[in-house]
Every structure is written in structure tokens, then in C-alpha cells.
Amino acid sequence: xxxxxxxxxxxxxxxxxxxxxxxxxxxxxxxxxxxxxxxxxxxxxxxxxxxxxxxxxxxxxxxxxxxxxxxxxxxxxxxxxxxxxxxxxxxxxxxxxxxxxxxxxxxxxxxxxxxxxxxxxxxxxxxxxxxxxxxxxxxxxxxxxxxxxxxxxxxxxxxxxxxxxxx
Numbered sequence: 001x002x003x004x005x006x007x008x009x010x011x012x013x014x015x016x017x018x019x020x021x022x023x024x025x026x027x028x029x030x031x032x033x034x035x036x037x038x039x040x041x042x043x044x045x046x047x048x049x050x051x052x053x054x055x056x057x058x059x060x061x062x063x064x065x066x067x068x069x070x071x072x073x074x075x076x077x078x079x080x081x082x083x084x085x086x087x088x089x090x091x092x093x094x095x096x097x098x099x100x101x102x103x104x105x106x107x108x109x110x111x112x113x114x115x116x117x118x119x120x121x122x123x124x125x126x127x128x129x130x131x132x133x134x135x136x137x138x139x140x141x142x143x144x145x146x147x148x149x150x151x152x153x154x155x156x157x158x159x160x161x162x163x164x165x166x167x
Contacts, residue, residue: 088138
């Protein structure tokens with residue numbers, strides 16, 4: 001017989017030893033469960049690694065989540081130290097054979113092409129590096145037809161569907 005506390009569940013995973021320096025108790029990691037992304041904190045981990053599989057046990061706190069014991073999940077674990085990143089909606093990226101860029105809109109409502117390097121993504125956002133700053137407006141719909149310096153017009157009530165602010 002096995003007793004399970006259904007209110008205070010742990011998600012137990014076998015993590016590669018290489019990520020051990022980047023895990024800290026309480027840090028949150030992304031978990032995909034039942035077609036949803038949720039952030040769960042690291043509760044604890046085993047100091048004893050498994051030499052043959054080069055893994056160690058990590059437990060995530062899944063308290064209060066209506067999950068059956070034994071349910072399969074996918075966990076995204078850190079591979080490096082956390083760092084600040086500039087995020088843009090995935091739909092803002094213009095992927096071409098020779099470059100990747102976003103289109104920004106300046107105060108005069110003109111479009112400007114800004115080359116970017118793509119980093120890691122989470123959900124509908126992706127980190128980028130390039131000549132962008134927080135609060136720049138980027139085009140998320142209709143950018144395929146815009147040219148550098150083109151004047152942009154849009155209906156105010158549809159602006160949020162066409163332009164996003166960088167986080």
C-alpha cells in the first residue's frame with residue numbers, strides 16, 4: 001500500500017548533473033502539464049548523483065495542483081545563470097534567409113528595420129539582442145509588406161493587434 005498526500009505533491013525528475021550549479025531552492029522552473037505552462041518552485045534536490053546515468057533527483061513543489069500521481073510532465077531546467085533579456089512577441093520576428101529583424105515604429109510613425117539575434121523563448125515571447133530598447137514599439141502584424149522608412153497608419157482600436165511594446 002502506498003499513501004499519497006494529494007494536496008502537497010512533488011514532481012520528481014532526474015536532472016543532468018551539469019545543471020546542478022544553476023539550481024537553487026525556491027527558484028522557479030517552467031513545467032508543461034496538460035497543455036499548459038506553469039511555473040513551479042524547486043523544493044529540494046538530492047546531493048547524491050547517480051554515477052551511471054549522470055543525473056540527480058530534483059523535486060518541484062506542485063502544492064494545490066489538481067494532478068494525479070504519476071502524471072507525465074515536461075520540465076525546462078536552467079543551463080546557465082539567469083540574465084536580463086529583452087523580449088519581443090514571436091510574431092514580431094521577420095525571418096529571412098540572410099537575416100532576422102524586427103520592425104520598429106518611431107514617433108513620426110515611420111517603420112525602421114532592426115537586425116536582431118534570437119535567444120531563448122518562453123510561450124509567445126522570445127529574447128533578442130540588437131539595437132532595441134525597452135518600450136520600443138515593434139510591428140507584430142503586416143510587417144512583411146513594410147519597407148524601411150515607410151509611413152505607418154493604423155486604426156487606434158486595432159493598434160494592440162498590430163503593434164506591441166517591448167518588455
